[in-house]
Amino acid sequence: MSVRIFDIRVPLGFPEENLLARVLLIIGVPPDQVENFSVARRGIDARRKGAIRRVYTADVSLRSSSLEEAVCSRVASARPHRAAPDPFPGTPVRPPPVRPVVVGAGPAGLFAALALARSGAPPILLERGRPVEERSRQVADFWKKGVLDPESNVSFGEGGAGTFSDGKLSTRIGDPLVEHVIGLFAEFSGLPELSREAKPHVGTDRLRRFCVRMREELASLGTLIRFGARVDEVETGEGAVRSVRLSTGDEIPCEDLVLAIGHSARDTVRMLLARGVRMSAKPFAVGFRVEHPQGLVDTIQYGKMAGRPGLPPADYRLAARAPSGRGIYSFCMCPGGEVIAASSGPGEMPVNGMSAHARNSGFASSGIVAAVTTADFGTGDVLAGVDLQKTLEARAFRKGGGEFGIPAMNLMAFLKGKDRNLSRGKALCPRVVRANLAGILPPRVEEDIRYGLERFGESMRGFLSQEGTLYGVESRTSSPVRIERENYESVTVKGLYPVGEGAGHAGGIVSSAVDGICAALHILGKYSGQRTG
Ligand SMILES: Cc1cc2nc3c(=O)[nH]c(=O)nc-3n(C[C@H](O)[C@H](O)[C@H](O)COP(=O)(O)OP(=O)(O)OC[C@H]3O[C@@H](n4cnc5c(N)ncnc54)[C@H](O)[C@@H]3O)c2cc1C
Numbered sequence: 001m002s003v004r005i006f007d008i009r010v011p012l013g014f015p016e017e018n019l020l021a022r023v024l025l026i027i028g029v030p031p032d033q034v035e036n037f038s039v040a041r042r043g044i045d046a047r048r049k050g051a052i053r054r055v056y057t058a059d060v061s062l063r064s065s066s067l068e069e070a071v072c073s074r075v076a077s078a079r080p081h082r083a084a085p086d087p088f089p090g091t092p093v094r095p096p097p098v099r100p101v102v103v104g105a106g107p108a109g110l111f112a113a114l115a116l117a118r119s120g121a122p123p124i125l126l127e128r129g130r131p132v133e134e135r136s137r138q139v140a141d142f143w144k145k146g147v148l149d150p151e152s153n154v155s156f157g158e159g160g161a162g163t164f165s166d167g168k169l170s171t172r173i174g175d176p177l178v179e180h181v182i183g184l185f186a187e188f189s190g191l192p193e194l195s196r197e198a199k200p201h202v203g204t205d206r207l208r209r210f211c212v213r214m215r216e217e218l219a220s221l222g223t224l225i226r227f228g229a230r231v232d233e234v235e236t237g238e239g240a241v242r243s244v245r246l247s248t249g250d251e252i253p254c255e256d257l258v259l260a261i262g263h264s265a266r267d268t269v270r271m272l273l274a275r276g277v278r279m280s281a282k283p284f285a286v287g288f289r290v291e292h293p294q295g296l297v298d299t300i301q302y303g304k305m306a307g308r309p310g311l312p313p314a315d316y317r318l319a320a321r322a323p324s325g326r327g328i329y330s331f332c333m334c335p336g337g338e339v340i341a342a343s344s345g346p347g348e349m350p351v352n353g354m355s356a357h358a359r360n361s362g363f364a365s366s367g368i369v370a371a372v373t374t375a376d377f378g379t380g381d382v383l384a385g386v387d388l389q390k391t392l393e394a395r396a397f398r399k400g401g402g403e404f405g406i407p408a409m410n411l412m413a414f415l416k417g418k419d420r421n422l423s424r425g426k427a428l429c430p431r432v433v434r435a436n437l438a439g440i441l442p443p444r445v446e447e448d449i450r451y452g453l454e455r456f457g458e459s460m461r462g463f464l465s466q467e468g469t470l471y472g473v474e475s476r477t478s479s480p481v482r483i484e485r486e487n488y489e490s491v492t493v494k495g496l497y498p499v500g501e502g503a504g505h506a507g508g509i510v511s512s513a514v515d516g517i518c519a520a521l522h523i524l525g526k527y528s529g530q531r532t533g
Pocket residue numbers: 103104105106107108109126127128129154155156157158159160161162163164165166167168169170229230231232260261262263264265268332340342352353354476499500501502506507508509510512513
């Protein structure tokens with residue numbers, strides 16, 4: 001055990017090597033009683049613009065446990081701390097008679113495969129897209145020339161949807177596995193400090209490194225990885241999984257099938273529905289992506305201290321509720337990043353945001369989205385949300401000139417209805433097309449987005465600026481369907497484990513990874529009676 005001290009506030013320029021001395025002052029213990037000391041978290045508190053503070057959490061082990069207890073009882077900000085146990089105890093199970101199959105090499109699939117492989121049940125991992133090196137070239141081609149590969153793009157391929165992203169690892173789930181997942185991202189992306197950041201982000205450049213390292217790790221544990229292997233059919237018998245059929249024509253027998261297909265595999269979802277996999281329509285959110293010069297956001301958030309050394313590019317989080325009752329909020333905010341065209345099929349233009357680890361593009365963007373529910377979908381069809389997404393993305397595609405151009409509009413022109421030039425921006429796509437974004441979203445949703453933007457202009461003075469640009473359409477915020485499950489297993493097909501964002505049970509990189517691990521531990525539990533050694 002150690003003592004964890006929270007909320008240690010120091011000025012921005014405070015040298016970290018002096019932190020131990022500060023901690024000893026707080027806990028009132030002499031230096032010779034310290035056995036071990038480490039930074040657990042570091043962050044920034046910019047709520048008071050004139051007095052921005054660095055905020056630390058630190059762990060200290062003392063020479064005696066009674067002294068540790070005494071410190072915890074007398075220091076309000078000190079608590080006993082135990083490191084999270086490793087979720088992969090390493091005592092291998094006897095491999096299941098039929099190798100588990102994992103579909104999708106996004107965070108959910110990769111971490112499920114790792115959990116299985118590290119416990120002696122290396123799976124077959126099937127991914128419709130290409131390995132990250134090839135995929136990165138394909139995505140660069142798409143952004144440059146508008147050449148889209150519907151099987152390998154921003155949504156599909158090794159690493160999944162999050163590879164071309166900011167790689168924010170923040171999550172609200174309080175699962176002990178979170179620390180483990182972030183630890184692996186830190187190790188495999190070559191960013192050891194990541195585990196100590198209050199707001200860890202990997203960046204797309206390092207996520208690609210993570211993918212390669214994860215692939216090596218999985219292969220070294222006996223995982224069979226196949227790229228360009230789209231699952232087109234799940235064969236069942238007596239209500240249980242029997243095999244999967246691939247786009248290559250191959251059939252692979254399986255009894256444990258982890259389905260980690262993400263929020264954009266509409267063809268696969270349609271197939272599953274036809275196969276009797278129970279699912280339901282699920283609320284998600286749609287809107288636009290707003291972009292500002294990073295310097296403007298820094299000034300708004302940091303005031304006079306903007307530009308000081310040690311201050312990262314500023315971020316923001318905004319939320320409002322419209323008179324209609326609908327929630328409007330900022331989504332996937334990317335400081336120092338780019339707006340990206342995120343199409344995974346012809347005739348559609350969803351946008352999103354991405355940044356490199358350095359976050360140094362000079363621009364900040366975020367989705368400004370409004371919640372949509374089944375009431376907005378127009379029909380009770382299970383896939384009505386998917387159809388709504390497709391409709392909005394097709395409208396944006398047309399407004400963008402029909403060759404994967406992104407339609408864009410000056411923020412103030414959108415709000416004031418008076419035409420204005422586009423401000424300078426940074427979008428990765430074949431072209432940015434100045435267009436009127438009105439009419440892309442359903443009228444009531446558009447009205448609420450306008451309401452939200454006005455409120456954000458009040459809560460974040462300077463947000464409503466001529467230098468702001470809106471891009472359409474932000475539509476892949478989460479899955480429009482939920483695949484029904486109990487204990488991670490489909491309620492209608494035995495041996496089928498729908499996980500991650502696509503299954504509607506997680507949102508974001510870390511919670512999807514945790515969901516994948518939990519399903520794998522569930523599968524391993526079936527064979528644990530057969531553990532060896
Ligand atoms: C541009 C962008 C930026 C984002 N930024 C962030 C961020 O900063 N932080 C954050 O937490 N989240 C972010 N997200 C969300 C995050 O990426 C997802 O929540 C996460 O990737 C979901 O993981 P997953 O494994 O469930 O699905 P995915 O990552 O979507 O992976 C699913 C995989 O399954 C494969 N697949 C689908 N169908 C089949 C099939 N039939 N056969 C074989 N393979 C198949 C796909 O090709 C894909 O590789 C972002 C998403 C995007 C698109």
